[in-house]
Amino acid sequence: MVVMEEFKHFVIVKFKEGVEVEDLTKGMEKLVSEIDVVKSFEWGQDIESLDVLRQGFTHAFLMTFNKKEDFAEFQSHPNHVEFSEKFSAAIEKIVLLDFPSTLVKKPA
């Protein structure tokens, strides 16, 4: 079954040395809990892939929205704007992808 219905905001980062990563992940969990248009939020720290494939990136953050307009609402939300400043100051490098997703196998 292929459905196209969601909009994804994917971020991978390498944090600067000395950054309290847990403060940031807790802050992000709080942020998404405050903003209703965030449909789901998952994150993790790489523990498995080879260095050459990870390329220094350590954390992934995956947000799902029902539609692009909801993502736009999230982006312009004052809490997100405020958090983004704090987050940006803590990262050494980042890649960010935003796109409508094609779901091929649906989670049970």
Added chain:
Amino acid sequence: MVVMEEFKHFVIVKFKEGVEVEDLTKGMEKLVSEIDVVKSFEWGQDIESLDVLRQGFTHAFLMTFNKKEDFAEFQSHPNHVEFSEKFSAAIEKIVLLDFPSTLVKKPA
């Protein structure tokens, strides 16, 4: 609600010029449909983020497994090994992260 129960395989890539991307995405859809341990598979092409944030990457692929052992089974599956060779030949750059995920908001 925070639960930890899934294992994610997250890949972002930039394909080489001239590559038939649709052949590869169709191939990947076929691959995951053949391998039962893949719990869900989503992918997309960036259409939104700024060039400076996208950093040349264009596509994201996200696979979900119930547990790390299922991911290991997927990785060593002959169909995956065969597909990986074809896929590797088509990419200009790649970042790959494998991690147990923390799900903060659950999809409805």
